[in-house]
Amino acid sequence: MVNTRVELCGLPLDNPVIPASGTFGFGYEFAELYDINCLGTFSFKGTTLSPRYGNATPRIAESDSGMLNAVGLQNPGVEKVISEELPKLAQCFDKPVMANVSGFSVEEYVATSQALESCAQIGWLEINISCPNVHGGGMSFGTSATAAAEVTRAVKAVTRKPVIMKLSPNVTDIAAIAKACEDAGADGISLVNTFLGMKIDLKTKKPLLANKTGGLSGPAIKPLAVRMVYQVYEAVNIPIVGMGGITTAEDVLEFMLAGATAVEVGAANLISPYASKQIIDALPQVMERYGITSLEEIIGKGH
Amino acid sequence: MMKQTQLTIKENKKIAANTFRLMLCGDCSAMRGAGQFINILIPGKFLRRPLSVCDYTADSLCIIYKTVGEGTQILSRLQSGETIDALVGLGNGFDLTKNCSKPLLIGGGVGVPPLYKAAKDLIAAGKSVSVILGFNTSDEIFYTEEFEALGCRVFLTTADGSAGTKGFVSDVMDAIDYDYFYACGPKPMFEAIEKKAHTGGQYSFEERMGCGFGACMGCTCKTEHGNKRICKEGPVLEREEILW
Known part of the structure; x- marks a missing residue:
């Protein structure tokens, strides 16, 4: 018998697998296909204070071993998330869920976090300071240690839920930003969001995405993400949620050895709706193959 | 599901x-x-x-x-x-339960295929079905005989005039007696149909998709009834709800 349990910021997870925000909606599309209670938890669609339509289409482009997206934080706004999405989710998911909070100002991050504070279903706040597809917000908070710390402090002041800061890889020194978040009171760090990229359509000779740039995800970014998790693990003492191109149980072990306590699965859910479940199902066998009896024991063992 | x-x-x-x-x-x-x-x-x-x-x-x-x-x-x-x-x-597929007796199916190029099953089902429901099939050139033409074999009245157009009526699908609409329409093809074709159509109808849209089952929000469009995902609440939208 192997043990897949881990603890993330004081809350237990049956396994470390967490579908990533923006690839799993509010859960119920997937709950039609399988019992999503097999997940560690999942991070729901990036939520802002007001409803957002997002960017013009095309919002999606393919690349080798990955994809670019420029959805631009389409979401119904925090009020509807609380009044409509969370009650629907309650019918198919019994575990605490991770709320992904996005924003365009410190005040907005605070207001959205405050609004979610009374939702008992929510176990963690994942503060997205790393969306590359919106202008005047999002990633600009995640590319400066000072701004990242400011958001962390402001959100921590209004919530008792664990606060996990989701970082952008589009920086020169991600470890410094992670450290600034830890010093400002963050309970955890999640990384990486997508890498800023572009695809040019040879037929039109213009960028394919209406937004011109988009965030690259999928297996193409995995080694970059593993390296960044490894670097952040050396810089902070709070738990790390690692992500970037995870498609297999082997990938989960790799991220955990780099220093992740839990992992998020993103683009893989879009290619196979059963991807997260398949990774969870495969974990025990893959752990045995590598002589691992408890996942908790391998966190950071690559150092 | x-x-x-x-x-x-x-x-x-x-x-x-x-x-x-x-x-x-x-x-x-x-x-x-x-x-x-x-x-x-x-x-x-x-x-x-x-x-x-x-x-x-x-x-x-x-x-x-x-x-x-x-x-x-x-x-x-x-x-x-x-x-x-x-x-x-x-996706949602066409709503074939609309109250009509003479539906018109309009397909442009690779937008033709989904209309075949629609024609089959409409004919099985006892309706008198007309079909306009539009292609760029004669060498792109497919399925005219298959639609005829179902019992449809088939109108063929090609942009270069190498077969059927020279022009676009919208150019032959006026000559056809219909009381509802179903269309699938490129967006410029839809815009041309909009100028001619005098009945209710449905359009099947194409968009670049991430997942195809509603998870990624990659293919969202705005409609009279709020945001819709082309892959989930679409690809077929009612004429009245489309924001052109």
């Missing part, structure tokens, strides 16, 4: 210029109606490719696709006996 399933290729044959017919067999029980699509994995490609369904039974699918990029080029080289990983039964 959609199903992920392995389908076996029975036929993958060129039927017109850059146009192939793919016959698949396997569990297709997730199909609920004409105008739905499947999303298939292509060897060596990361994202799936959404393809409209031309015809289906509980254990078979007919797809007609055009080779427009690398993915469909790879698909065109797959052989009988090979298997394809598919998400089956995606």
